[in-house]
Amino acid sequence: MSKLKSLFIRRADEKNSFKSDLLVLLIYTAGIIFVTCFHELWFDETQAWQIAKCASFKELFTYIPHYEGHPPMWHLLLSVFAKNGAPVDFTLKAINTVFCVIAMALLIFRSPFPRIVRYLLPFTFFFFYQYGVLSRPYSISMIAFFLMAIAYKERNAHPWRYILAMTLLSLSTAFGLMIAGGLCIVWTFEIIAELIRNKKLKFFWKDMRFWSLCFILVIAVAVMLMIIPADNCYYIGADDGLSVFDRVIFLPFYEYLAAMPFESWSGILLGNYDINSIPAIGIVEIICGLAMWVGLSAFAVKNKKFFTFFLPYLIVTVVWAFKYVSIHHLGLGALLHIFLFWIMAEQEGGIAVPEFMKKLNSNVTSPAIRKFVMVAGAVICLAPVAYSVIASVLDMTHEVGLTCVADIIKENHLEDTNIMAMWEVVYEGDDDDDDDDEKIDRYLFATLEIPSAHRPIKESRTYLSGASAMIQPYFDKNIIMNFNADCPEDMYMHYQYKEDSEKIYSLWREKGLPDFIVGYCPIDDVYDEKTLEGVRYLPVKMIDYCTVGKVCVNHSCIYFYMRDDLFDEYPQFEWINDQTGNVFERKPQKAE
Template sequence: MLHRHWRGFAFAVYFAVVVCVMAFHEPWFDEAQSWLIARDASFHDILLVRPHYEGHPPLWWLMLSIPAKLGVPYEIGLKGIQLACAALMAGLLIFRAPFPPVAVALLPFTYFMCFQYGVTSRPYALMCAAIFLVADCWATRDQHPWRLALSLTLLCCTSSYGIALACAVALVWVARTVLQARSLRALIADPHRFAAWLVLMVAGIVLTVCILPYPDTFGATPGANGNSIVAKFLMFWLVLPSESLFTSFAGDVSLHGMRLGVLPMVVCVVLSALVWAVLIRLAHRRGDLDILLVPYLLFAVCAVRYFSMHHLGILFALLVADWWIVLRDRPLEAADMPERLRLRIEGCGLFRRGGKGDPTSDAGSRWRNAAGVRNAAALRNAVIVVLLLPSLCWNVAAAACDVRYDYSGARAVASFVERNGLEHDRWVSFWRYFPETTWPDGSHTPRQEDTHRYSWAVIAANPYFDDFARGAAQDSARGSASGHVRGRVRDGSSHDAAHGLLDCTYRGRSYEPNQVPTAAQMNQEIKSCAAKGEPEFVIGDTDFPDYYFNRLGYRMRDYRKITIATKHTPWKTWVTTADITTYVRTDVLRALRLR
């Protein structure tokens, strides 16, 4: 029974694992930011404004807006949408991929397919699903052009990176059509295919215009000691394949700031070179070099500026899709191996040359062939397990950490606020600030300041306050006997806890706007916030607390620093530990229940 239905069993196990880890996982800043945009932004802003500041098409927010605007509790709504996307991604891998059974059974449980893009709620699961759809439809692109065109359109809708990949695949498709026919007339020879291309082109152009950054959009600010564009481009080819598949030398950092020692760099280059050697040989033998290299090249060019290591799963999915296309065109065969390697394997006796009894008999020949097949399958399965083992181990380590510890501290912050009835106290966040710095190597970093960059811990906790507000409304309707209603405004202010905890945010938004203010605007915002007097809480991570208190005109001696929670954020086998702290006004501190 299991032998016949093993794919369904593998899917059920994947689904169960993701659901179980999801139950413990607490969303972090990126996950909360998307939910807050979906919940609090208008559809006009979601479609026409936010994409310019977030750098992604609006599909993910539109999907989240269904539960968010209907009032579905935060984690149920967010994780429900994510679970559907993860199920689609894993379902395509399990039921459609042309891989050996061992690979099909293990790939969904690798780090990026299970934990990073399965458990955490971001649009990357849907993006990977679209990449797999493209790989599955590639072989029949001319017979069923709409299937591939719609898959590429979905890929465009998931991410700015998806637009680049879809553009590259479409270019290869069109170029192959023209080159095979040796005439431009081939472009319009098939009306259905030509119409599909036009629809895809329009979708790509519209979405590209939709995400073009406005002049005041916050972006990656290169530091003095960052990697150059050329170095980052080379890393795409010589480092990132290894880091996505086998090695874990770099944490979840931006590519701009990634640093590797000599030995890790050599290991990554060697392993990445081996990956490319194998893929290029297989693709070349099947005439697929263009679909292997062009999408990767355009992706590297477009992503080199903003790429962070948590995007590595896109590369992982892209490499899986390359294997998908190669094997769908023609399964692996002995001739795919270099002749010397094949002879060495045969020389080790792995493939039996002799048989029982008379080697010239039919029975001996059948036994000899069966033994060779068994040995070849055993070797293939062993290689697959070895290749996927690092990623499988990363997945187990990250999931175990997430189950045991606070991932972001968001629940702890929300619980602290709710337990003490602090929803309507004034909370002010430290903002992004770095002083002018001269580094030991003589390089220089100019002063940086942005009052629209708030505490990630509070942004991650903000979605819970809408749930609290609904609970308060229900308590009020029932006539709470305790006389304490969480919706009560303690100081007569108009601060709306249902739309975020922080005061003094840009236009009262619960999410980061990613709109960089001018110096005059920053000064005015700081002045307006300071005019309200000392808040009950000042929160955020900083090495320069004196600067903020001085800028806001608050007396630091009126506050005490406390720790609300300690978060343990896993990345592969890495774990980053940090405290979430806040400065509490001393007259408020005495009444707090800290645990």
């Protein structure tokens, strides 16, 4: 057990490891820069940039947070550059890289872990790929967590250092606010217990910790008021029809809750597959996740940090499991794990190992079992590094955004044509389980030509156009005729639904028929039969793009369409084959 304890205590000879520490940091920096050179900006990245560029400062505080669900700090930071004409691709990546390097410098130079831990952590999936290559506010969250860990030991003597670090976490993301809130609740009870023991509770107002907690409470309340979803805000789960009772009794939510700790490091299902799509792996992940819940809780109890770990972790994981989670959120769980072991390692005597683990270790005498446990442990620990490498390679070798569509428009000088982009449409029967492959195939084949037969439309959400938000950053004006038609200066996606779609359609119709269409659009719902008589749009480009998970890519395919009477004007475009193998022929010109 002495070996396990030494794993979390910086040895004296490692205090003079500046050169090797610096080398690791330089390798991390070079790796991030190299991969980001190939990385195409995804929707979350371009959306944040466009908000920073187009929204007013008043809107960044009073309007945007109600729809984005995040505090305004990231948008405010980007606005300094976006509003002054900085190029989106280079600037966004440079800002994120700087923050990531600062965070990893804190981890490498200041954490109490031995070299092998400090040198491997920066190259794990979340800290390298998800938060390093992809530019999001989570890079700031990493800095906040590590500053919190540094300040924790002397939080009672220097409360403002700890509070300001937690404030930074609260201002970075909504989930960061939840975690900081849990930590503040625990610390408040610790302070109250201390004052009661010392019979000083009635003098609480003289304690600087009280005023620092009041400060972050004011910030937290302000942020919560900012991010309360608007009535017409669209977010995952907003219209899923599940009541609170439905969620409480829905078994898969508990499966996700159980697997969360393992998914934060070595799990592969969330973000790649559904947890029930591969039952064997799902069962293994649930078992490993439950074991991690027990192990983390046991270490926290033994080191008198149970509530410091359990309350904030329970708050955020319950929200993830029962309401909404995406793969990039899970890195916050990994950061909370690091925070826990960091503050335990810096306490007097280092990390105390739970008694049952000591007994388990002494009772296992078989060399074969010990070797198996060591190998399995090594595989689990190294898996996040492998995921980071795999994800980076997949990102570099696949189209991860719609930059290619922007290139098509620029190369063919289409900026001043009428371009329509796909928006979210809810069809009748979308909520029904339909396993009729023949029906699905017929529907897919039909959509290769526009207009085409499709199911009746239940709801049209004209503001929800992620494709437009990924194309617009590469142009100085709004080039998408149907993108925010009532507010064309807003070149970001409004997360609004429950709208008057017919009113929006009328604005589209005023601009005439589209010349080009990005993705499938049910234009027969917009224009009448007379207007569309003899009009058809045929695919001239197929765009295959994807999102990258830990071990795989999730492919999507859309088509770039052109109105068939424009082929003579744009001879560089050729009709492509549909999925039935038929080649479209050019229509003969009618005699005058």
